[in-house]
Amino acid sequence: MDNNLLKEELIRISGAKPVKCMSCGKCSATCPAYEQMEYHPHQFVNMIANGDIEPLLNSKSIYKCLTCFACVDRCPRGVEPAKLVEAVRLVSVRKQGNNHLTANDIPQLLDEEIPQQALVSAFRKYTK
Amino acid sequence: MQRIGVFVCWCGSNIAGTVDVKAVAEALKNEPGVVYSANYQYMCSQAGQNMIIEAVKEHKLTGIVVCSCSPRMHEATFRKTAEAAGLNPYMVEIANIREQCSWVHKDMATGTEKAIILGKAAVAKVNLNAPLTPGESPVTKRALVIGGGIAGIQTALDIAEAGFPVDIVEKNPTIGGKMAQLDKTFPTLDCAACILTPKMVDVAQHEKIRIFSYSEVEDVTGFVGNFDVKIKKRARFVKEDVCTGCGACVEKCPMKKIPNEFNLGMNNRTAIYIPFAQAVPKVATIDANACNMIKNGKCGICSKVCTAGAIDYTQKDEIISEKYGAIVVATGFNPISMDKFDEFAYNQSKDVITSLEFERLTNAAGPTAGKLLRPSDLEHPHTIVFVQCVGSRCASCAEKGKEYCSKICCMYTAKHAMLTRDKYPDTEVYVFYIDVRTPGKNFDEFYRRAVEEYGVKYIKGMVGKVSPEGKKLKVQASDLLNNKQIKIDADLVVLAAAIEPDKSARPLATKLTASMDTNDFFTEAHPKLRPVESPTAGVFLSGACQGPKDIPETVSQASAAAAKVIGLLVKDKLKGNPCVARSNELMCNGCSSCERVCPYGAITYEDKEFRMPDRTTKVRRIAKVNPAVCQGCGACTVACPSGAMDLQGFANNQIMAEVDAICK
Amino acid sequence: MQVEEYKPLIVAFCCNWCSYAGADLAGNNRLNYPADVKIIRVPCSCRVNPMFILRAFQRGADGVILCGCHPGDCHYTSGNYYTRRRMALLFSMLDYLGIERERTRVEWVSAAEGAKFAATMNDFAQKVASLGKNKRLEDLRCKK
Numbered sequence: 036m037d038n039n040l041l042k043e044e045l046i047r048i049s050g051a052k053p054v055k056c057m058s059c060g061k062c063s064a065t066c067p068a069y070e071q072m073e074y075h076p077h078q079f080v081n082m083i084a085n086g087d088i089e090p091l092l093n094s095k096s097i098y099k100c101l102t103c104f105a106c107v108d109r110c111p112r113g114v115e116p117a118k119l120v121e122a123v124r125l126v127s128v129r130k131q132g133n134n135h136l137t138a139n140d141i142p143q144l145l146d147e148e149i150p151q152q153a154l155v156s157a158f159r160k161y162t163k
Numbered sequence: 164m165q166r167i168g169v170f171v172c173w174c175g176s177n178i179a180g181t182v183d184v185k186a187v188a189e190a191l192k193n194e195p196g197v198v199y200s201a202n203y204q205y206m207c208s209q210a211g212q213n214m215i216i217e218a219v220k221e222h223k224l225t226g227i228v229v230c231s232c233s234p235r236m237h238e239a240t241f242r243k244t245a246e247a248a249g250l251n252p253y254m255v256e257i258a259n260i261r262e263q264c265s266w267v268h269k270d271m272a273t274g275t276e277k278a279i280i281l282g283k284a285a286v287a288k289v290n291l292n293a294p295l296t297p298g299e300s301p302v303t304k305r306a307l308v309i310g311g312g313i314a315g316i317q318t319a320l321d322i323a324e325a326g327f328p329v330d331i332v333e334k335n336p337t338i339g340g341k342m343a344q345l346d347k348t349f350p351t352l353d354c355a356a357c358i359l360t361p362k363m364v365d366v367a368q369h370e371k372i373r374i375f376s377y378s379e380v381e382d383v384t385g386f387v388g389n390f391d392v393k394i395k396k397r398a399r400f401v402k403e404d405v406c407t408g409c410g411a412c413v414e415k416c417p418m419k420k421i422p423n424e425f426n427l428g429m430n431n432r433t434a435i436y437i438p439f440a441q442a443v444p445k446v447a448t449i450d451a452n453a454c455n456m457i458k459n460g461k462c463g464i465c466s467k468v469c470t471a472g473a474i475d476y477t478q479k480d481e482i483i484s485e486k487y488g489a490i491v492v493a494t495g496f497n498p499i500s501m502d503k504f505d506e507f508a509y510n511q512s513k514d515v516i517t518s519l520e521f522e523r524l525t526n527a528a529g530p531t532a533g534k535l536l537r538p539s540d541l542e543h544p545h546t547i548v549f550v551q552c553v554g555s556r557c558a559s560c561a562e563k564g565k566e567y568c569s570k571i572c573c574m575y576t577a578k579h580a581m582l583t584r585d586k587y588p589d590t591e592v593y594v595f596y597i598d599v600r601t602p603g604k605n606f607d608e609f610y611r612r613a614v615e616e617y618g619v620k621y622i623k624g625m626v627g628k629v630s631p632e633g634k635k636l637k638v639q640a641s642d643l644l645n646n647k648q649i650k651i652d653a654d655l656v657v658l659a660a661a662i663e664p665d666k667s668a669r670p671l672a673t674k675l676t677a678s679m680d681t682n683d684f685f686t687e688a689h690p691k692l693r694p695v696e697s698p699t700a701g702v703f704l705s706g707a708c709q710g711p712k713d714i715p716e717t718v719s720q721a722s723a724a725a726a727k728v729i730g731l732l733v734k735d736k737l738k739g740n741p742c743v744a745r746s747n748e749l750m751c752n753g754c755s756s757c758e759r760v761c762p763y764g765a766i767t768y769e770d771k772e773f774r775m776p777d778r779t780t781k782v783r784r785i786a787k788v789n790p791a792v793c794q795g796c797g798a799c800t801v802a803c804p805s806g807a808m809d810l811q812g813f814a815n816n817q818i819m820a821e822v823d824a825i826c827k
Numbered sequence: 828m829q830v831e832e833y834k835p836l837i838v839a840f841c842c843n844w845c846s847y848a849g850a851d852l853a854g855n856n857r858l859n860y861p862a863d864v865k866i867i868r869v870p871c872s873c874r875v876n877p878m879f880i881l882r883a884f885q886r887g888a889d890g891v892i893l894c895g896c897h898p899g900d901c902h903y904t905s906g907n908y909y910t911r912r913r914m915a916l917l918f919s920m921l922d923y924l925g926i927e928r929e930r931t932r933v934e935w936v937s938a939a940e941g942a943k944f945a946a947t948m949n950d951f952a953q954k955v956a957s958l959g960k961n962k963r964l965e966d967l968r969c970k971k
Contacts, residue, residue, distance in 0.1 A: 057556060059597040064627025064641035065506065069648040077643065109506055109627060111552070113559030233851045234868070235843075262854030263866050267945070273862040280865060678904055686904070698904050742870065760873075762904045796903035797874030801913065813870055818879055825838055825865045826886035 038086040041126070045083055049122035051115040053084040062106035062116040072096040076106045076116040083119055097124040165290050168199040168224040169282065170215055172206035172231035174261055181265040181274040187230060190279045194286045198222055207237050212244045219248035226254045226289040230282050232261040251294030253741060253812060258285035280825055287820035295741035295811055298790040302388040302737055303488040306728050307332065309380055309671065310493035312340020313714060314706025314721045316362050318491050321725030323371035327732045330373045330485065331366070332380055332394055334667060337442035339363055340495055344425065344519065346526040348714055349578040350609035356441065356528070363443040376444055379667070381482060383490070383674045386765075386792040387701030388737045390487045398478040400449035400457065401435075406473035408445035412465035413437060421453045423530075426523045429538060430530035435465050439528060447473075489701050489728045490675065492685060493721065494668045496707040498660040499554050503563045507553065507658055512631040513539040515656045518572065521579055535587060537655050540634070544654035547583060548638050549576050549594040550626045554661035556597070565661045565682060570711035572659035573600045577610045577619075579657065584617040593620045593651060595640055603713070622649075629656050662711055676764035677702045685709050695724040699763060700792065703727050742812030743793035744800060746786040749773075750807035753784030757799035757808050765792035766799065835889035835955045837864045839948070840879070842872045844902035845937045846894030852941030853948075860948035863956075864892075871895070872933075873906035877917045880931070884921075884964040890930045890955035894944070897935040907935070925963040929954045 046053065062076035069075055074082070074096045082091055091097065097120060106116040144154065169191045173179035184202045192200040199222045203211050206229055218224060227250065229241050234257040242252035260278040268274040306322050308315045311333030319329045331338060342348075343363075345355035366372050375394055382393040416433035423432040425439055434453040437445060449457065449465070456462040456476055466474035498519050501509035509515045514537045516524070527533035537544045551572055557564025573596070580592045599621070601607040613619045624641040631637075638651040664683040672679045677697040678686045685704050688696040695704055705724040706717040731737075746757070748771065758766045767787050772780050786808070788799075797810040809815055841847040847868050853860065869875055872895025880891045893914060895907040910933065918931045932951055936944045 055558065057597060058643065059552065059625040060623070060641035060643040061625035061627055062641075063643075063648060064625050064639060066627070066648070069641075075641075075646070075648070077641065078646075105627075111557040111559055111564060233847075233854075235848060235851060259851075259866070259868075262851040264854075264862075266854035266857055267859055268862050269859065270862075277862040277865070284865070284867070760909060762906070794903060796871040796906045797869070798871070798903070798906055798909050801873060801876045801909070810870070810874060813874060815876060815878070818867065818869065818874075818876075819882055821867050822838060822879055822883050822888075823886055825867070826836060826883055826888050 038088060041088050042083060042086045045088065045119065045122045045126065048125055049115065049118040051118045051122070053080045053114060053119065055112045056080045056084065056114045057112055059111065061109050061111060062114075065105045065109045067103060067105065068099050068101050071099040076120065079119050079123065080114055080116050083123075088123070091123050092127045092130070096120075097127060100124070165196045165226045165292075166198045166222065166224050167194075167196045167226040167228060167286060167289055168215070168218050168222060169197055169201070169228045169230065169286065170206050170211075170218075171200070171202040171260075171282070172211070172229065173202065173204045174232060175204065178231070178261050178265045181268055181271055182260055182278045183271060183275040186275050187260070187278045187282055191228070191230075191282045191286060194283055196226070196290045197286060199224065206231050207240055212240075212247075215241070215244050216248040219245070219250060225250070226256075226292055228256050228258060228282065228285045228289055230258040230260045230278065230285070233257075233259045233263070251296075253295040254289065254292050256285040256289045256292065258282045283827070284821040284824040287824040288817045291814065291817045291820055293811075297741040298739040299736045300386075300388050300739070300791045302732060302734050303390070303486045304328070304732050305330070305485070305487050306489045306491065306732065307390070307392055307485070307487040308491045308493055308705075310340070310495055310706070310708070311335075311338030311374065311376070312493060312495045312706065313342040313359060313362075314495065314708075314717045315340070315491070315493035316366055317718050317721035318493060318705045318725045318728070319372050320362065320365060320369065321722050322728050322732075323369050325725075325729045326371070327729065328371045328373070330375060330394075330487075332378050333374065333376045334379050335438065336377050336399065336446070336448040337438045337444070338366065338374060338376065339441075339443065341519075342714065343439065343441075344522060344526070346522050346529075347578060347582060349574045350603070350605045352578070352582075360441040363441065367443045374444060375483070376446075377448060380671060380674065385486075386789055388488045388731070388791070390490055390701065392485055392487055392490070394483045394485065396481040396483055398451070398480050399446070400451070400454070400474065400476055400478045401447045402473045402475055402478075403444060403446050405471050406446040407471050408437060408442075408447070409471075410437060410447075411468045411470070412447055412474070415464050415468045417462065417464060418453050418455060421450060426530045427517075427520050429520060429523060449474075489703060489731050491703045491705050491724050491728060492668075492671065492675070492677065492697070492708050493705040494665045494671060494708040496662040496711070497665055499565065499663050501553070501658060501660060504553060504658075506628050507550065507626070507656065508629045508631055508636070509658065512629075512636060513537075514544075514631075514636055514654065515629060515658065517658050517660045518575055518579065519660075521657045525579070525582065535583065542654075543587070545589065546591045546651065546653045547593070547655045547657065548626065548636075548651055548653040549580060549592070549657045549659065551576055551594065551596045551659045552625070552661075553658040555659075557661070565663060567682060567711065568600065569659075569661045570600070571662070571713045574603070574606055574609070574713065576657075576659050577601075577613045580619040581609075581613040581617045584613075584619055591620070593622060593653075595622050595624055595626050597623075597625060603715070662707070664708055668708055675699060675702050678762070695720055695727055700794070701731065737791065739791050740795055741790075742795045742810065743790045744788045744795065744797065744808055744810050746788055747807045747809065748785045750805050751785040752805050752807075753786065754804060756802045756804060757786055760798045760802045762796070762798070763792050763794055765789045765794075833956065833959065835863050835952060836887060837861075837890045837892065837952055837955060838883045838888045839864050839866045839892045839894060840869050840872065840875045841866050841936075842895045842902075842906075843868055843870050845896035845900065845935075846872075846944065848938035849894070849936040849940050849944040852938065853945040854941075856941050858941060858945035860945045861952040863952055864948045871901065871903050871906035872910040873903070873913075875910065877913065880917065881964070884926060884961060885966045887961070887965050889958070889961045890932075890951060892932045892934060892947075892951050894934050894936045894947075897937055900937065926961065927958055929958055930961060
């Protein structure tokens, strides 16, 4: 996907507003998973705002975010970095699985071992 | 019927180039009411004006239409001409056939046609003009300054120096405000007390200045030049004129555990107290909420030790009424509450303090006598972390922080960091910043000195979390330039809290009908060209009540406000604008619609007796416009459902006549 | 037969502090706009009574435009906010009566925006001209 389209898509999915960022770095200062991340919350905001999204999609950082929302809570500008990280994760996941899980696929996946909850949430996630 | 003279100006070729001025003069001759019409090369010249004066006399004109340049240019000129000819100056109307006709159109025929229509509209309006006389009101030659900080002090001194009496109303027991609490002042590092207290003494000794300390403004009525103000002087249970300020009562008072507001609660004071040694007026005050004698009738030690006999436990609040010509608002600012910023652990640790508390900690008259000691264990801190923009530039949550930049924090933090490194070179000082903003004379040089000469470590980034662990404060922050998250074990954390207008400002604005912005800062009449006046006539703004300001800016604005006040008070009478709203009392039904839209509070209501056709009388509520307060915007005329409200000079029928003339 | 070129009649109400000065500036800069626009000076845009606008249409105006200071810049602090609300109501009512939306407009023009004033008037006059003569509210008794 074109970088600008991807950026629009990320902003749409997340509902976050990267343009409001004033580069204070409070999100990264507050992040408990900072050391594990290759790209840090403030970089997510900045790189998405600049359309530099490819490195984020291929980075393990998107799975290191704990989604604790500390950055969302502390951000003085209401940018909501965690939601952006989650949006990147979502885009990446959709890409890998070629996006979709249809209702017809479900019976094959049914297994005594898999909790119902997992199926329901997978269905929810991969049909959007 | 009016006898109208029409004067068409050529303006050299400016008008005559695209408008056939003779044809215009000729066409307007036949308009109703017009008895004379002429054209001339330069109507605004002396010769042109003389021509008008002579025509008025010769043809007994009652109204004048000048077809010329914009009324913004020469309306005043021609009004003076009319006055010289013995006419009421408001019997003149201008048809703008230069800026809005000859200069925008290229074709002679169109230009002429439009000029004629504009002329007809002006004639139609003059036909309905009535002579107007500007109202005059006397000016009370006394000013009120609300707030006794450096802004109020400077304004009061400047006004008093010009010879006008000034009263200062201060809600605290002493004047001095925030500046009295500061240690040193940037960028020259003079001590605040050394430059402020002489000014406080000047105020106290000035024969033209009265100080109402421990007082508040209770009520304001009236208008520019004639404000009636009620001041509530709260009972301080000490006779101000008797107390010598010796402090014997303070020493002996048994109630010693009351948090000291002046030191921001970092130490205690007694129930009877003098805020600080240089207080003005230097008079003791009894805190009624803490005094055992006032609460329970048991104690009375202070009255026993007072040799002057100044203590009076029966004192009551007192209301003082006074008249003023001008009011200056100088209510100042406060740091915002840190309660909502849990991440900085302000409420969990005594060693997380605000910058104003840091000022008190380093002040020689402060709780530690000027030694920098951590509040929790009174030990010398070795690592200090300063956090900038706490609550400033915070757009996400209005109840937590403020959207604006507080302006002074960058500079005072640089000052704190520099002074700390200067006095205690063994201390590590970190400053976390988002941007360093130093626009001011010698400001950036000052900040660079803190970095280059004093070795203050400036880190671009923000502190995310402060957690107390044992005797240390674990500070977790980001270093954006090195793309690192850093952890510092600090002994003291200083938060540069955002500043907000004093809480008393909002109710005061309502009393003054002065407007405020969403942040409760007073708005100025014009952001660039009238920065020290409120849109409400006679109310002026001084200092941080109008926006965040440092001391040099506050003092300049204070003096500017004083200059404006003096300019008002030297006048014996104020001439108003006669183009104000007027209510027709026979049509008014007292619905209050006009009062609600009036931005100036110029409309009041009164009950008036009317004689009815059957010889009975009836009392009706009717609107009354105060012409001295009304600025003539006309909002009320449209809001009025019964059509009782009209604007003089731009009356309904006049504008209607213009519409008709244009749409013929 | 000669067809006379149709010229719309446009009444512009301009507030004294911003828009009237903006119109003056347009003149100072010799920026052209149609002579069909006739300006009436009012102290503030909030002085314009809906009656004036109805009267203009009744008398055969083809378009009415109201110009005031930018929101927040009103000389009288809040006048243009009243205008904005009043005119929103009036214009939707006029629309209901058959006076097309393009015939009415509120525009904010500051004293520094001479170019904007001229551009606005050009655009407005052209739109009104394309709509043709306004007959909806015209009172024929007014035409003697």
